[in-house]
Amino acid sequence: MEECARCESNKGYCDYTRTYDVDGLAKEWNFTCGYDRHFNATRFAVMTISIYVAVSIFSFLGLVAIICISYKRIKKTITKRRRKSVFKRINGGLLLKQQKEVDPSLVDKTILFTSHELAKATDNFNENRILGRGGQGTVYKGMLTDGRIVAVKKSKLVDESQLEQFINEVVILSQVNHRNVVKLLGCCLETEVPLLVSEFIPNGTLSDRIHDENDEFPLSLSMRLQIATEVAQALAYLHSATSIPIYHRDIKTTNILLDDKYRAKISDFGTSRFVSMDQTHLTTLVKGTFGYLDPEYFQSSQFTEKSDVYSFGVVMVELLTGERPISLTRFGENRSLVAHFMLAMEEGHVLSIFNAMVIKEGTRNELMVLANLAMRCLNQIGKNRPTMKEVATTLEIIRTSHIPSTFQTNIGQVMHGDKISMLTYNESTSPSLTFTD
Numbered sequence: 001m002e003e004c005a006r007c008e009s010n011k012g013y014c015d016y017t018r019t020y021d022v023d024g025l026a027k028e029w030n031f032t033c034g035y036d037r038h039f040n041a042t043r044f045a046v047m048t049i050s051i052y053v054a055v056s057i058f059s060f061l062g063l064v065a066i067i068c069i070s071y072k073r074i075k076k077t078i079t080k081r082r083r084k085s086v087f088k089r090i091n092g093g094l095l096l097k098q099q100k101e102v103d104p105s106l107v108d109k110t111i112l113f114t115s116h117e118l119a120k121a122t123d124n125f126n127e128n129r130i131l132g133r134g135g136q137g138t139v140y141k142g143m144l145t146d147g148r149i150v151a152v153k154k155s156k157l158v159d160e161s162q163l164e165q166f167i168n169e170v171v172i173l174s175q176v177n178h179r180n181v182v183k184l185l186g187c188c189l190e191t192e193v194p195l196l197v198s199e200f201i202p203n204g205t206l207s208d209r210i211h212d213e214n215d216e217f218p219l220s221l222s223m224r225l226q227i228a229t230e231v232a233q234a235l236a237y238l239h240s241a242t243s244i245p246i247y248h249r250d251i252k253t254t255n256i257l258l259d260d261k262y263r264a265k266i267s268d269f270g271t272s273r274f275v276s277m278d279q280t281h282l283t284t285l286v287k288g289t290f291g292y293l294d295p296e297y298f299q300s301s302q303f304t305e306k307s308d309v310y311s312f313g314v315v316m317v318e319l320l321t322g323e324r325p326i327s328l329t330r331f332g333e334n335r336s337l338v339a340h341f342m343l344a345m346e347e348g349h350v351l352s353i354f355n356a357m358v359i360k361e362g363t364r365n366e367l368m369v370l371a372n373l374a375m376r377c378l379n380q381i382g383k384n385r386p387t388m389k390e391v392a393t394t395l396e397i398i399r400t401s402h403i404p405s406t407f408q409t410n411i412g413q414v415m416h417g418d419k420i421s422m423l424t425y426n427e428s429t430s431p432s433l434t435f436t437d
């Protein structure tokens with residue numbers, strides 16, 4: 001085998017053409033070296049093999065990755081399912097225990113939602129769906145698959161007491177059926193802290209409506225009377241009409257929601273307690289909200305139905321004055337609306353601290369009866385406070401006898417028409433319609 005003149009290969013794959021001259025001398029022309037062809041073929045083969053190998057390696061790695069991801073996902077799903085069932089067992093057990101203690105007929109009556117259902121309803125607990133945040137957690141607006149709009153309460157932190165508060169709220173609310181108490185639709189036990197699902201109340205909190213200075217339609221006196229009466233009736237119902245009395249323990253204007261017709265709905269029963277008939281509730285930890293807290297309960301840690309009455313008294317004063325219960329700037333040294341109100345009552349000029357809208361729409365007699373009622377609720381000694389039933393009855397009388405301002409000469413007109421200074425105006429002359437002890 002001859003050596004290729006170009007690539008010096010003699011491996012036999014060179015395909016050259018050698019032409020001879022007439023004189024017999026070899027002369028090469030149209031030379032084609034087969035090495036190139038051979039080399040290209042080899043390169044092609046190597047490349048093909050490399051591609052195959054690379055594809056195989058990538059496919060293998062891809063497969064391994066898919067297997068790993070799937071494994072992780074399956075593991076996560078299994079862990080999630082396991083966690084769900086563990087939580088369901090723990091929460092369900094606690095719920096069952098509390099329900100059995102309170103009323104065995106409640107067992108199995110609570111409607112249970114799945115966590116998937118509630119995540120879907122709230123768009124995965126989307127920030128845009130937040131209705132409000134409280135001490136315990138966040139409340140989201142959601143829509144169930146049947147189209148019902150609901151509020152879903154989700155706790156932010158978890159400790160034993162919080163879990164208990166949630167279960168407590170479920171048990172209490174499933175006992176209660178009153179038009180002025182937020183209706184509990186059910187709960188989800190599959191999460192670390194149960195999720196509470198209740199009816200959605202569209203018009204925000206009473207606190208927002210009282211204190212929003214940009215509100216185009218501030219609450220009229222008729223609406224304030226209506227709201228106070230409804231809250232009082234709901235509390236009277238909780239204290240005396242349920243099978244076991246229920247104390248709310250955190251009555252305040254942020255826990256009073258307003259529906260589309262401005263009907264009041266009491267919410268947030270996390271700290272509420274059932275109490276057996278002859279028993280007041282002794283707690284190790286004073287619970288409630290500063291500004292609304294009964295001073296007697298604060299000192300003794302003994303919560304009675306009259307502690308709710310005190311908090312309701314604060315709500316009444318807030319409704320009448322439009323002021324917040326605590327202010328660092330408004331009430332001088334006292335900083336508390338209650339002290340400010342009591343002082344104004346003592347000095348005989350309480351109407352001067354009332355909200356302009358209330359003054360405009362109310363008669364002097366009506367307003368003095370309301371002021372006296374609030375004062376009785378705020379008595380330092382619990383025993384001397386009226387019951388919620390008494391308060392509700394009195395408010396109902398005032399509400400039904402109240403004639404909206406357009407039909408009457410109200411105190412605002414008298415005070416402004418006669419140019420009587422609000423600050424020097426003295427109500428010490430007793431009003432003709434009074435409900436005192």
Ligand SMILES: Nc1ncnc2c1ncn2[C@@H]1O[C@H](COP(=O)(O)OP(=O)(O)OP(=O)(O)O)[C@@H](O)[C@H]1O
Nearest residue numbers: 131132133134135136139151198199200201254268
């Ligand atoms: N059923 C509901 N419908 C509409 N909004 C609601 C509902 N429940 C609660 N909210 C809104 O969510 C907010 C937080 O409610 P939540 O009961 O958790 O706390 P809070 O009463 O404001 O505070 P805290 O728990 O510290 O006393 C409320 O102020 C209200 O704006």
